[in-house]
Amino acid sequence: MLKLGVLGVGDLTEKMVRGLYRHGSELHVLLSPRNHERGGMLSRDLACVMMETNQAVADEADVIIIGVRPTHLLDLAQEVKLRPDQPLISVVMGVSLAELQKLFGTRDCCRAMLSAASEINHSTVVFFPAESIAAQLLAPLGNVIPLVTEREFELATVAACMNGWFYFLADELQQWFVQQGLSAQRAKDLTLSSVEDCVAYSRYKMSATPRQIGESIAIPGTFTAEGLEVLHRLGANVAWRAASDHVFRLLMSKQG
Ligand SMILES: NC(=O)c1ccc[n+]([C@@H]2O[C@H](COP(=O)([O-])OP(=O)(O)OC[C@H]3O[C@@H](n4cnc5c(N)ncnc54)[C@H](OP(=O)(O)O)[C@@H]3O)[C@@H](O)[C@H]2O)c1
Incomplete structure (x- = not known):
């Protein structure tokens, strides 16, 4: 079963996790301890586990989703160390692929854009680049619109x-x-x-x-x-x- 680590348990990532479970995706979700209240609620409602630290999430997870606000990204990057080949999906608006790679040092980065309707598997789902782990993982959250360039992603x-x-x-x-x-x-x-x-x-x-x-x-x-x-x-x-x-x-x- 894929272990999905969530760094930034916020409004959007909560809805994404709920949508993934609603779809019946075979996942084990590991949550950052930040925003304890929201993480606690998710762990009670679904088979998610809140980890002790962000690094514990990074160490255990096969794939990481980053869902912090853009202004918190640098702090997060300084706090966690990802494996160089660890796939990372960022839903952070306005942060380019090159910048993500620089910040987190992982080669396998991609960007995804979704909406609150992820919760009911009805979101617009876009990701860049097209061939990335986000394609299979996030497709159940709604209507996938294929895009070719990062400009199109913006x-x-x-x-x-x-x-x-x-x-x-x-x-x-x-x-x-x-x-x-x-x-x-x-x-x-x-x-x-x-x-x-x-x-x-x-x-x-x-x-x-x-x-x-x-x-x-x-x-x-x-x-x-x-x-x-x-x-x-x-x-x-x-x-x-x-x-x-x-x-x-x-x-x-x-x-x-
Ligand atoms: N909401 C949407 O519909 C939507 C749509 C498209 C894209 N986005 C993108 O999604 C991202 C999140 O938006 P949101 O509305 O979900 O924000 P949000 O509700 O404020 O959630 C952000 C979460 O990140 C956590 N966080 C901050 N710094 C952290 C750190 N160092 N380690 C771990 N967690 C940390 C915050 O925890 P604390 O509360 O403890 O600070 C909070 O739980 C943004 O970058 C935004 O561009 C959102």
Whole structure:
């Protein structure tokens, strides 16, 4: 059975571990003792073991997942010594493969990007490079999107940020319904169902772009077109592009 060591037992890695067990992956998960509360909860719920030290995790594990925040990466790298051939998967945003190799001294590094929906095996799953241990290990967590270059991986990081922004958009729309007197539950159902409907139909109409589908709906004179005109006038889409540009620029500036 593969021994998976987790250094950085945080929000994302907890959900990944839960998703892996939910799928029934044959794993023995070894947790860092940091964030004792979260590690303790995971050990109680699942067959995970909290180790005494980070180094004990590194020494025992076949594969390591790093899930600390970027600002804590250097401290972690100074704290643990990995084996030169020990596979390492990093979910840390904005830290390149070259930098990971330099920090941890292991040849077999890869990067992965997932979301909270890992918990229910519904995440977008991307990794770089394509042929890495992450491919087989993380595939059960959702929808694998193959990528070729590290630049593409950074674009997927922007997609992971978009995923976060979608929740705020959904909430904004939901709150509007609530302000109009709908119960919170109905407002949530209505908002999420509209999004699911759009995703499902876009997937069904694979050969059409979302714009083509949208234009077939928002034909002049319709209520949809009326509202779309307001969104354009207020620059709603421009703002989304600007946020994406901003994050992508930040990520690429770290590539050096
Ligand atoms: N959350 C997401 O949806 C998401 C999505 C994509 C990517 N990511 C990436 O995932 C990483 C983690 O994000 P998160 O939201 O899961 O963060 P988080 O909840 O803050 O978790 C980070 C964990 O790392 C632990 N940690 C810090 N320094 C450590 C050390 N030296 N040794 C062992 N553990 C240490 C922290 O423990 P303490 O509490 O004891 O400090 C904490 O439990 C980030 O780099 C982020 O870019 C997150």
